Amino acid sequence: MFARGLKRKSSEDAEDADGGVAGLPAAPSYTLQRQSLLDMSLVKLQLCHMLVEPNLCRSVLIANTVRQIQEEMTQDGTWRVVAPQAAGRAPLDRLVSTEILCRSGREQEGEGDCPLPDPAPGQAPRRPQSSPWGLDGSREGRGGFQKSLDHIFETLENKTPGSVEELFSDVDSSYYDLDAVLTGMVGGAPTGPGLPAFAPTAAAPPSSTCRSDLGELEHTVEILVET
Amino acid sequence: MALNQASQLYSGSDRLGPWCSPTGSPAPLSCETGCGEGSWILVCRLLVPTQVSLLSMEEDIDTRKINNSFLRDHSYATEADIISTVEFNHTGELLATGDKGGRVVIFQREQESKNQVHRRGEYNVYSTFQSHEPEFDYLKSLEIEEKINKIRWLPQQNAAYFLLSTNDKTVKLWKVSERDKRPEGYNLKDEEGRLRDPATITTLRVPVLRPMDLMVEATPRRVFANAHTYHINSISVNSDYETYMSADDLRINLWNFEITNQSFNIVDIKPANMEELTEVITAAEFHPHHCNTFVYSSSKGTIRLCDMRASALCDRHTKFFEEPEDPSNRSFFSEIISSISDVKFSHSGRYIMTRDYLTVKVWDLNMENRPIETYQVHDYLRSKLCSLYENDCIFDKFECVWNGSDSVIMTGSYNNFFRMFDRNTKRDVTLEASRENSKPRAILKPRKVCVGGKRRKDEISVDSLDFSKKILHTAWHPSENIIAVAATNNLYIFQDKVN
Numbered sequence: 028m029f030a031r032g033l034k035r036k037s038s039e040d041a042e043d044a045d046g047g048v049a050g051l052p053a054a055p056s057y058t059l060q061r062q063s064l065l066d067m068s069l070v071k072l073q074l075c076h077m078l079v080e081p082n083l084c085r086s087v088l089i090a091n092t093v094r095q096i097q098e099e100m101t102q103d104g105t106w107r108v109v110a111p112q113a114a115g116r117a118p119l120d121r122l123v124s125t126e127i128l129c130r131s132g133r134e135q136e137g138e139g140d141c142p143l144p145d146p147a148p149g150q151a152p153r154r155p156q157s158s159p160w161g162l163d164g165s166r167e168g169r170g171g172f173q174k175s176l177d178h179i180f181e182t183l184e185n186k187t188p189g190s191v192e193e194l195f196s197d198v199d200s201s202y203y204d205l206d207a208v209l210t211g212m213v214g215g216a217p218t219g220p221g222l223p224a225f226a227p228t229a230a231a232p233p234s235s236t237c238r239s240d241l242g243e244l245e246h247t248v249e250i251l252v253e254t
Numbered sequence: 255m256a257l258n259q260a261s262q263l264y265s266g267s268d269r270l271g272p273w274c275s276p277t278g279s280p281a282p283l284s285c286e287t288g289c290g291e292g293s294w295i296l297v298c299r300l301l302v303p304t305q306v307s308l309l310s311m312e313e314d315i316d317t318r319k320i321n322n323s324f325l326r327d328h329s330y331a332t333e334a335d336i337i338s339t340v341e342f343n344h345t346g347e348l349l350a351t352g353d354k355g356g357r358v359v360i361f362q363r364e365q366e367s368k369n370q371v372h373r374r375g376e377y378n379v380y381s382t383f384q385s386h387e388p389e390f391d392y393l394k395s396l397e398i399e400e401k402i403n404k405i406r407w408l409p410q411q412n413a414a415y416f417l418l419s420t421n422d423k424t425v426k427l428w429k430v431s432e433r434d435k436r437p438e439g440y441n442l443k444d445e446e447g448r449l450r451d452p453a454t455i456t457t458l459r460v461p462v463l464r465p466m467d468l469m470v471e472a473t474p475r476r477v478f479a480n481a482h483t484y485h486i487n488s489i490s491v492n493s494d495y496e497t498y499m500s501a502d503d504l505r506i507n508l509w510n511f512e513i514t515n516q517s518f519n520i521v522d523i524k525p526a527n528m529e530e531l532t533e534v535i536t537a538a539e540f541h542p543h544h545c546n547t548f549v550y551s552s553s554k555g556t557i558r559l560c561d562m563r564a565s566a567l568c569d570r571h572t573k574f575f576e577e578p579e580d581p582s583n584r585s586f587f588s589e590i591i592s593s594i595s596d597v598k599f600s601h602s603g604r605y606i607m608t609r610d611y612l613t614v615k616v617w618d619l620n621m622e623n624r625p626i627e628t629y630q631v632h633d634y635l636r637s638k639l640c641s642l643y644e645n646d647c648i649f650d651k652f653e654c655v656w657n658g659s660d661s662v663i664m665t666g667s668y669n670n671f672f673r674m675f676d677r678n679t680k681r682d683v684t685l686e687a688s689r690e691n692s693k694p695r696a697i698l699k700p701r702k703v704c705v706g707g708k709r710r711k712d713e714i715s716v717d718s719l720d721f722s723k724k725i726l727h728t729a730w731h732p733s734e735n736i737i738a739v740a741a742t743n744n745l746y747i748f749q750d751k752v753n
Binding site for chain 2: 061064067080082083084085087088090091092095096
């Protein structure tokens, strides 16, 4: 296990380190797969909110998948802290892994090292200070994300008034509340491209949204939990 | 044009039905044939009509000219025409479909006649009516879809037919009856229906019934509303013919046909704290013979059998069916693909069949720990689960059906494929319901999906499958080898060819 506060290295180094630690999945692509699946699932859950009448069965299944990933990641202790210099590469991990994820298993093994392309210049700017993966202490960072996820589920159940549309509750789930929240999010957001870029793309197919900047996703989570 | 006239137009045409019986004698099909020994032929392809009318096969030009004015071509189909449920009645004489636009279309089997023996087995439009309209829930600011989720027939007890149709929130009981006589000679009304001045009436007469053109009318007899917070996924008529149940994601209600303002809640799995919700009800059905017994399936791949005599609220199951998970196949998608999309009792009442994403399973009611039979519907999708999760296809809800003798089971797949499994011979077949590949009178060719390696000539590779063409709804005639397969807005009727 890595000591807390250890900077995350580039994927090549991480892979070597992984190989040396017992109990962790050998191929880094598994971790990327899992993370990408998590991102995709979170996006799907949020898309649920946009639907007129979300399909409860689908939402429950996706939420269960998210919980499952979260549990496994907690057990693995793979809540890694992303160092600032590596932060710029994190979104690319997502980009790559989404493609890998949807390829067949055989191809993935062939990929082996899962090479990362260089950061694209067109990448949306990061927001390190607001991201749980950012410069904060490792403990806060890891706990923060965990807390965010739990909070998503809580907010989904309409515990706080005016929060994002609940997922499972049969109490008044007004579509207009969702609009208000989104608008509020846009208005209240600190300067940055995060949400305004996100909201229109929410209607886009999940695959393209998965490819959106990690920062946008985390930023959205931040806003959802009203930190 | 009146519905009955169009009916006559259709049956009066010279279009030759694709009926393959060479001798023209009534097909003595028995359910014992199974799926392996017979061959399946296309009887007719029906488009659910917007206006009245019926459609012919494209091959016959005469009728095409006639029908062009009011038929809807396959290519112009709107989303409202997508068929969302298919159900034969208890004799198989009638076949009902519901669509996304809230309409119900009932087809009737062509009667045997000396003149046109070869036409027997075809289904023609019998009645069309708008069952549900779109609604708006003002409290929640949400639209309530008019899509018909399920249709269930009541057993026939008099000359009229009764069926239940439901959308997400409201169940309706419809009466479909024929009228071929009309009373004439009222005393208080004249021939146009206007009231007569009583002072002018000097004699009394008894009104007589005179024949008229056959008219089929559908009237809503009961509306069962406001009992479901969540979306209704199943309805099931009880064998006592007095009650029925409706199931939504979290609750099951028991109704009496005569009482619309009250229902009994018999299952409630809503947790006190919605945060703890991890499982929903996906389907439910009454036992075909025991009116106290029903089953419901869940999104976690479990089936619970409940006995209503045990308690008023059947929160504790009598039996619990679950197959232990296969650790070698474990993935993040395991739970999703184990979610049961349909559950059906066998006609005998001894077995239940469940459909999850990749398999169909047959369970013996006396054995809870595992199914007695498992059939792979499209296992080649197992390596594609991530893509199917991404495009949401993994959440598609396929239905499954038994044949009349419980010897063959059928379910749908993608690319307009549907599969049949013979439980006795253990043979299975994949067939396709599509315009291009179905010529009238021709025998359906079995299809095969090539998984890897070299693709043979008639095979189709997994990557070429069209996932937008899914067969979710099928139905099997209660006593004969006639099946109805819904492919988007097309209804295909196939029959087992007589040998």
